[in-house]
Amino acid sequence: MINTRIIKEKDKKLEILKFIINNKNKSLNEIITVAAKIACGYLKIMIYEYDPLNNFLQTKITQNKRFQLDLKEQLSESVFRAKKNIIFSKKNKEFEPLPKEFSSEYNTGISIPIPPNKKINGIIIALNKNETTPTIKDIENLEFALYYSIKISDNFLEETEKENIIKVGKNILNINESKLKIDNKFIYLSENERKILEILFNNSNKIIKPKIIINYCWPNRKNSSSLLDVTIFRLRKKIKEINKGKDIIKTVRNKGYKFTKKSF
Structure with missing residues (x-):
């Protein structure tokens, strides 16, 4: 029985x-x-x-x-x-x-x-x-x-x-593979896209000045602000592809950028 x-x-x-x-x-x-x-x-x-x-x-x-x-x-x-x-x-x-x-x-x-x-x-x-x-x-x-x-x-x-993974909420950044995973979808990142997310993930919800990001991504180049703008634009576009059209990088006017767990 x-x-x-x-x-x-x-x-x-x-x-x-x-x-x-x-x-x-x-x-x-x-x-x-x-x-x-x-x-x-x-x-x-x-x-x-x-x-x-x-x-x-x-x-x-x-x-x-x-x-x-x-x-x-x-x-x-x-x-x-x-x-x-x-x-x-x-x-x-x-x-x-x-x-x-x-x-x-x-x-x-x-x-x-x-x-x-x-x-x-x-x-x-x-x-x-x-x-x-x-x-x-x-x-x-x-x-x-x-x-x-x-x-x-x-x-x-x-x-x-x-x-060598950084995890914040549902967002997982694989440093070694330059890959971002959100839920069960992922994208591959360029070296500087990965560096930008690395800074933002490690300082979750803190405002990071553009100068800090520029010095980390392009330490030996002058007038790199335009490079930062273009890289952020491309990165956001990639993120939206795997995050239901929503962004995780917030621009704080006249201050810088910050990562937010809450997509917008």
Whole structure:
């Protein structure tokens, strides 16, 4: 007789792996948050990162409020320092009580330490309004999601560093191959087109003066401003071909150029 529960668990793990692999170029925080939600089906996933300067765990800004957990508190000692998994329940006294920050909105939760990696040092908290007590299988699925999120993300980072790639959002600039990739489309670049994008990508959302670009692309040529204008024009035309007619290089009048993640 076929065990449908085992099949469902395998399907869930395949779904987790598929998501991670298809989104490995995103930030580790984004990957973990969604992979964890797939793993346990909980409503809220929060990542608390350790801030060594202030000695507390903190999340990213959520609804203009920064949640902090002092390291003397329950989560910090049991999960972060002792590296233990914790099940929380507001009503079931056999488990740890929900931290006060969440007890007004949620009924159950799980917290587990994030395995060692190159980017995040902290814990993850999964919260649910359902009063059903979390199971060992929920924890195992979360651990599975965390492990492979980190493993695949770290491998992608190592490959990126080897290939000399600069990634900003969905835009990937391959320095060695002089190639720009947006989504699943790519264009080849001239040497100076690649240099211009290299400067802009490395200074995302900062205004770069034309003089800086000219000195990098044409260091020994005089009156190179016209060359810059022509190169920018051609580069924009190429970018629009693979980016649904939209540009990613913004001209800031009388100041210079900047790369923007939001196409326009």
